[in-house]
Amino acid sequence: MINRYHPLKTCYSENPVMVIDTNASHSDLLDAADQRLRAASDLLETLYCLCFKQADVKDIPNIVNALYLLVQDGCDLLEVAKQRPAQPAYS
Template sequence: MNRYMPITGHDCNIPSLLIDTQAPIDVLHDAAAYRIRAVTQLLENFAISDDAPKGTVVLQELSLVCSILLRDGCDLMDVAGRRMQGQLAA
C-alpha cells in the first residue's frame, strides 16, 4: 500500500486530498467516525425538522454533501481495515 492514498471522492489528475495510510489506526478511525457522525447528525436534523427546505436543488446539494463525507469516511475505514488485516497476518 502506498504511503499516501488519494480519496476516491475527488476525481482529478493531480490528487490534492490524501490519506496517510501509515497514520495510527486510531487516528484513521477517529477521522472516519467524525465524518460519519457529521452526516448522521445532519440527516437526523433534517428528518425531525418540520420546516426543513425540501426543494429539489436543496435535496441535491444535501445529497452531495452527505455522499462526500460518507465516501471520505469509507475510504478512511478501508485504510484502517487493511492496516488491521496486515497486523493480524503478521
C-alpha cells in the same frame, strides 16, 4: 506494497489533493472516519426532523453531495484502517 498516500474516491481530478496518509496511526484513521460518519448521521437526523415543505428543491443536490462526501470519505478511511493492524494496548 501499499502506497503511503491513498487518494479519496471523492476526488474528481487526475491529481488528487485530498489523500489519506496510510502511515497514520490506526486510532487516528478510525477517529477521522468516525468524525465524518457521525457528521453525516447528524445531518440525516436533522433532515429527518425537519419539515420538507419548508425546504427549497434546489438545496437537495447540495445536501446529497455533502452527505456523499462525508460518507464516502469515512468509508475510505475505514478501508485504510482495516488494512492496518491495530497497535496492541500496553498496560
